[in-house]
Amino acid sequence: MSQTVDRALSILPLLAEGPADLGQVAERLDVHKSTALRLLRTLHEHGLVYRQSDQRYRLGARLFALAQEAVENLDVREIAHPHLVELNAKIGHTVHLAVYEENEVLYIDKVESRYPVRMYSRIGKPVAITVAAVAKLLLADLSEPERRAVAERLDYPMYTPRSTPDATAFLKELTVVREQGWATDLGGHEESINCIGAPIRGADGRVVAAMSVSAPSVVVTAEELLTLLPVVRRTADAISREYSGNTPT
Amino acid sequence: MSQTVDRALSILPLLAEGPADLGQVAERLDVHKSTALRLLRTLHEHGLVYRQSDQRYRLGARLFALAQEAVENLDVREIAHPHLVELNAKIGHTVHLAVYEENEVLYIDKVESRYPVRMYSRIGKPVAITVAAVAKLLLADLSEPERRAVAERLDYPMYTPRSTPDATAFLKELTVVREQGWATDLGGHEESINCIGAPIRGADGRVVAAMSVSAPSVVVTAEELLTLLPVVRRTADAISREYSGNTPT
DNA sequence: ATGGGCGTTGCAGAGGATGCAACGGGCCAG
DNA sequence: CTGGCCCGTTGCATCCTCTGCAACGCCCAT
Structure with a gap:
């Protein structure tokens, strides 16, 4: 329903397959690199993705905390x-x-x-x-x-x-x-x-x-x-x- | 960086506190109900939030799967x-x-x-x-x-x-x-x-x-x-x- | 019946997301 | 050492899409 959010959230299962760099994410989403970058940054700010030392992205720690709290509800x-x-x-x-x-x-x-x-x-x-x-x-x-x-x-x-x-x-x-x-x-x-x-x-x-x-x-x-x-x-x-x-x- | 995504993701920690209905989400986000609805729908499509029988939203099951895969990486x-x-x-x-x-x-x-x-x-x-x-x-x-x-x-x-x-x-x-x-x-x-x-x-x-x-x-x-x-x-x-x-x- | 609360829809306008092009830094090869 | 390449990053103009409004429908309670 919301294109931007939809794209951003599509990144999560993608990263679940394994770490990926900016180019790969952009390609998989079929968007420009700069777009992917902004989406990843936003996800990053919320702790859902983490940027490892080799600059590639992977799923972040906040996901644990959320899954945790989800189960507690x-x-x-x-x-x-x-x-x-x-x-x-x-x-x-x-x-x-x-x-x-x-x-x-x-x-x-x-x-x-x-x-x-x-x-x-x-x-x-x-x-x-x-x-x-x-x-x-x-x-x-x-x-x-x-x-x-x-x-x-x-x-x-x-x-x-x-x-x-x-x-x-x-x-x-x-x-x-x-x-x-x-x-x-x-x-x-x-x-x-x-x-x-x-x-x-x-x-x-x-x-x-x-x-x-x-x-x-x-x-x-x-x-x-x-x-x-x-x-x-x-x-x-x-x-x-x-x-x-x-x-x- | 991306306002829409930012708002959408802000819903997650909010729901982590417990189930909430549309009005509550909209209020907490300080956006119009229709906006909150669209964001929630998008999150829903991705399985991150779940709509329980009383129509309130709570965190969804996909979060487990993601956290799961995150840890495996x-x-x-x-x-x-x-x-x-x-x-x-x-x-x-x-x-x-x-x-x-x-x-x-x-x-x-x-x-x-x-x-x-x-x-x-x-x-x-x-x-x-x-x-x-x-x-x-x-x-x-x-x-x-x-x-x-x-x-x-x-x-x-x-x-x-x-x-x-x-x-x-x-x-x-x-x-x-x-x-x-x-x-x-x-x-x-x-x-x-x-x-x-x-x-x-x-x-x-x-x-x-x-x-x-x-x-x-x-x-x-x-x-x-x-x-x-x-x-x-x-x-x-x-x-x-x-x-x-x-x-x- | 009737009113209020809540979720939902369509729409026009505006604000924000998009892609482009250019920059810069790191890395490897020559 | 130096050139070139690759990749991430930035600023910006354009256009798209997200937004808020208003109106509708539904359910429940009065």
């Missing part, structure tokens, strides 16, 4: 976190929390027991939307036409032979998930990883987030993982209750 | 990480990695052994720049006039009685750190937490990052922590060597 996460930690302590597997936003499903929290992984390897990263249990849960709650629209728009990469192959299969899966109130991902993303997930609902019954438990099949079989379903659902329900209760702040 | 972090993990395995305490950028010092990695903390509670967050060991290390490497300029500009919150009280004390501390090549924070941020840190240098000898080890004083006394200094410095030096060696890629 998500009150679901705040309420859910202690529950996730508790569940993790109980069953030992990795626990994820995810939300749906603007055609993307993304993890907003993760609790991992075994070893301290670099958490940012997942947090904030869009999930494999066609196969992840949390994605199925979040999309299943959309209205039928919305589900259809999203399903048609997606790609269906075959991460493994058990990945969701196409829109038809995906929509069918969403219907199942919608009715049973929980979801699985049995080796659909990575051959040896299974997940089970449950939805977190707001006071109006709509799904506001989804949580999942993941475990490698070498540790627990899919059947064993499914025995955890009750406790996972109980946790999700507890979060739902607390979230609904707190809503009228 | 920091090659110091990549090189340092395995070393930090190794050190953590050896001594068991929390290990931090931080860089200086645009008048801010911020953590870009953290390895915590005991329990899986919410990593993003620290990663990306600006550190207590007047007291943290890593901050001292990074600032100590600036030129004298730069140090002075930064020191004057800072606030000196007294987190504890042992916090750095003012610019004079801070500059003196920086001189010490600069000469000895390592730094401490003994209860300067939180009464019961001590840290020791060492600098990571690039091929040109300049400090590109700093690492630190933190431990609660109830577990190890400050004196005991200081006995770890050699191994911390060795780790930092190992990272420096690898970083310098890899630089001519």
